[in-house]
Amino acid sequence: MELICPAGNYQSLVKAVDNGADAVYIGLKNETNARHFAGLNFSEKQISKAIDYAHQQNCKVYCAINTYPRESYWSRWTDSVDQAMALGIDTLIVADIGVMDYIRSRSSEFSIHLSVQASATNLQSLNFYHRNFGIKRAVLPRVLSLKQVAKLAKTAPVEIEVFGFGSLCIMAEGRCYLSSYMTGESPNTKGVCSPAAFVDWQDKSEILESRLNGLLIDRFAEGEHAGYPTLCKGRFEVNGKIEHALEEPTSLNTMDILPDLHQAGVAAIKIEGRQRSPAYVAKVTKAWRSAIDQAIKTGTPAAPQAIAELANLAEGKQTTIGAYERSWQ
Amino acid sequence: MMTDKLNMKISVASVPYFWGKESYFEFYKKIAQSPADIVYLGETVCSKRRSMSFRDWLEIARQLTGAGKQVVLSTLTLLEAESELGYLSKIACQKDYLVEANDMAAVEVANQNNNPFVAGCAINIYNNQSLQRLITLGLTRWQVPVELGRDDLVPMVDYAKKHQVEVEYQVFGRMPLAYSARCFTARHHRLAKDNCQFKCLQDEQGILIKTQEGQSFAQINGIQTQSAKVSNLIDRCQSLADSGVDIVRVVPVSAADTLEVIQQLGAILQAPDDPCFEPERLENQYEFCNGYWLQIEGMQFVS
Numbered sequence: 001m002e003l004i005c006p007a008g009n010y011q012s013l014v015k016a017v018d019n020g021a022d023a024v025y026i027g028l029k030n031e032t033n034a035r036h037f038a039g040l041n042f043s044e045k046q047i048s049k050a051i052d053y054a055h056q057q058n059c060k061v062y063c064a065i066n067t068y069p070r071e072s073y074w075s076r077w078t079d080s081v082d083q084a085m086a087l088g089i090d091t092l093i094v095a096d097i098g099v100m101d102y103i104r105s106r107s108s109e110f111s112i113h114l115s116v117q118a119s120a121t122n123l124q125s126l127n128f129y130h131r132n133f134g135i136k137r138a139v140l141p142r143v144l145s146l147k148q149v150a151k152l153a154k155t156a157p158v159e160i161e162v163f164g165f166g167s168l169c170i171m172a173e174g175r176c177y178l179s180s181y182m183t184g185e186s187p188n189t190k191g192v193c194s195p196a197a198f199v200d201w202q203d204k205s206e207i208l209e210s211r212l213n214g215l216l217i218d219r220f221a222e223g224e225h226a227g228y229p230t231l232c233k234g235r236f237e238v239n240g241k242i243e244h245a246l247e248e249p250t251s252l253n254t255m256d257i258l259p260d261l262h263q264a265g266v267a268a269i270k271i272e273g274r275q276r277s278p279a280y281v282a283k284v285t286k287a288w289r290s291a292i293d294q295a296i297k298t299g300t301p302a303a304p305q306a307i308a309e310l311a312n313l314a315e316g317k318q319t320t321i322g323a324y325e326r327s328w329q
Numbered sequence: 330m331m332t333d334k335l336n337m338k339i340s341v342a343s344v345p346y347f348w349g350k351e352s353y354f355e356f357y358k359k360i361a362q363s364p365a366d367i368v369y370l371g372e373t374v375c376s377k378r379r380s381m382s383f384r385d386w387l388e389i390a391r392q393l394t395g396a397g398k399q400v401v402l403s404t405l406t407l408l409e410a411e412s413e414l415g416y417l418s419k420i421a422c423q424k425d426y427l428v429e430a431n432d433m434a435a436v437e438v439a440n441q442n443n444n445p446f447v448a449g450c451a452i453n454i455y456n457n458q459s460l461q462r463l464i465t466l467g468l469t470r471w472q473v474p475v476e477l478g479r480d481d482l483v484p485m486v487d488y489a490k491k492h493q494v495e496v497e498y499q500v501f502g503r504m505p506l507a508y509s510a511r512c513f514t515a516r517h518h519r520l521a522k523d524n525c526q527f528k529c530l531q532d533e534q535g536i537l538i539k540t541q542e543g544q545s546f547a548q549i550n551g552i553q554t555q556s557a558k559v560s561n562l563i564d565r566c567q568s569l570a571d572s573g574v575d576i577v578r579v580v581p582v583s584a585a586d587t588l589e590v591i592q593q594l595g596a597i598l599q600a601p602d603d604p605c606f607e608p609e610r611l612e613n614q615y616e617f618c619n620g621y622w623l624q625i626e627g628m629q630f631v632s
Binding site: 068069072095096099102118121122123125127128129131132143144145148171176177178180182183184186188215216217232235236237238239242245246247323327328329 | 459
């Protein structure tokens with residue numbers, strides 16, 4: 001079982017490699033990837049340097065080109081594919097079938113991983129991508145139960161990768177347009193969700209308000225942990241009740257069920273967080289390296305203390321195993 | 330000078346909400362008499378909603394076909410369980426009606442059985458290369474993804490026309506914005522999804538979520554999240570036709586209002602200059618938006 005770690009910049013990549021990642025995933029400095037944030041991602045020169053460093057230590061480098069090009073901007077995506085392939089990237093992580101088709105027009109062999117943004121949640125969908133584009137692996141959306149993941153890992157024609165830790169997207173990724181409904185920019189078109197440029201914090205003495213493009217996402221009392229206003233994690237009014245109508249501001253942590261995922265034949269665990277710091281990447285990579293080694297060797301989960309320490313690093317300081325457990329759904 | 334009538338068909342999307350069997354039969358009896366040309370039938374949101382059997386849907390399909398409508402059988406959007414794939418195969422393998430694929434699984438099954446299909450708006454076709462690939466697999470109609478607008482359409486319409494692919498765009502109804510493993514309706518009622526007690530049957534058109542300041546945000550409908558505002562491009566049909574849209578799509582809200590909208594839409598397509606769209610009554614009940622078509626935030630309304 002491989003450990004796949006995020007890197008938003010060269011320093012993070014070095015930390016991930018040094019702390020035992022089997023592969024690191026990165027993106028280019030444009031909207032072709034789903035973490036198109038200011039100050040993040042890699043230039044051409046940085047990618048070369050990153051590949052050199054990682055390959056010296058037997059670590060692979062994957063590049064996410066996993067947003068959906070609209071026709072007017074098509075060449076930006078194909079240029080990015082050309083660039084990544086020329087630089088010697090090991091695998092492209094892709095969601096759009098047009099982009100996959102383009103890659104296949106260039107090479108029948110080049111390794112393609114189906115991005116979580118393609119939202120493949122069942123066997124027939126995986127068959128589709130395998131038969132048409134020869135994908136090698138698929139990253140599953142965070143909507144399936146452990147039982148469903150295990151079944152897919154057994155029956156799918158491709159390797160299965162799942163998310164282990166980090167921000168929890170509760171929707172089927174690639175099919176959520178809430179962000180563009182509110183701001184005009186979405187993960188699919190611009191590689192952003194609830195983009196920072198639309199966020200406004202208003203300090204009203206006892207109350208702190210977070211807004212997205214003018215709409216109130218949440219209100220925090222003094223001393224309350226105020227999380228980033230991701231629109232699905234705010235408090236809203238439903239039939240007169242104020243509640244986290246869609247989801248609490250929690251993060252995903254599946255370290256508890258890691259031996260089960262290994263047993264099920266899951267090929268790789270992905271850590272979310274290209275937007276996080278090099279120090280964070282170092283700590284999380286180290287903890288997961290050791291947890292995976294233990295799960296493989298002894299079939300047991302990491303010590304509760306190690307799991308609790310991880311929770312402290314998580315956004316909102318709260319974690320859940322999410323949809324892997326039916327009761328969450 | 331009178332403008333010619335607009336040469337676009339009207340389609341009625343599958344009812345996104347959970348209604349009782351009688352309500353569906355009643356609704357489609359009236360749809361059969363309406364100016365709608367194309368009717369999509371079936372459950373697209375949650376496989377636990379079973380007021381209607383496959384045979385019931387086929388019964389309605391026969392009635393509508395008899396009334397001259399083109400019937401398309403819809404499929405689930407988020408497929409997880411094997412039983413769901415089983416039901417999907419039943420729809421995607423039959424040869425009597427066209428299939429609306431809302432997940433690549435449906436594309437796969439239809440293609441393996443040499444069946445043509447409509448790509449529903451949850452299939453992400455954002456560029457010509459994607460369109461071309463699906464055409465080779467049997468795509469005959471393209472529902473434009475909800476977040477794409479006029480300018481996104483322009484460079485794709487010629488390609489679609491050249492390959493006899495019809496272009497369908499939503500002109501009325503709440504927009505499907507997200508799907509989750511979690512049932513938000515059950516969550517609101519403090520119930521687990523596995524014991525949801527079919528609470529969504531209580532709300533004819535979902536549950537409104539507002540900000541703490543009372544502004545509308547979203548509409549929860551089981552595992553689906555819709556826009557709180559209702560898209561409304563009825564007064565922009567000319568612009569849609571000019572952009573190459575072939576089919577204008579109405580997503581049902583309440584049964585009565587949906588039927589009224591279809592009547593008005595039919596009249597407008599016949600005589601675009603007649604100011605026969607009288608939205609006052611509907612305006613009191615729904616907040617409208619048209620931002621996506623205009624390439625801005627979907628929730629905006631520009632008059």
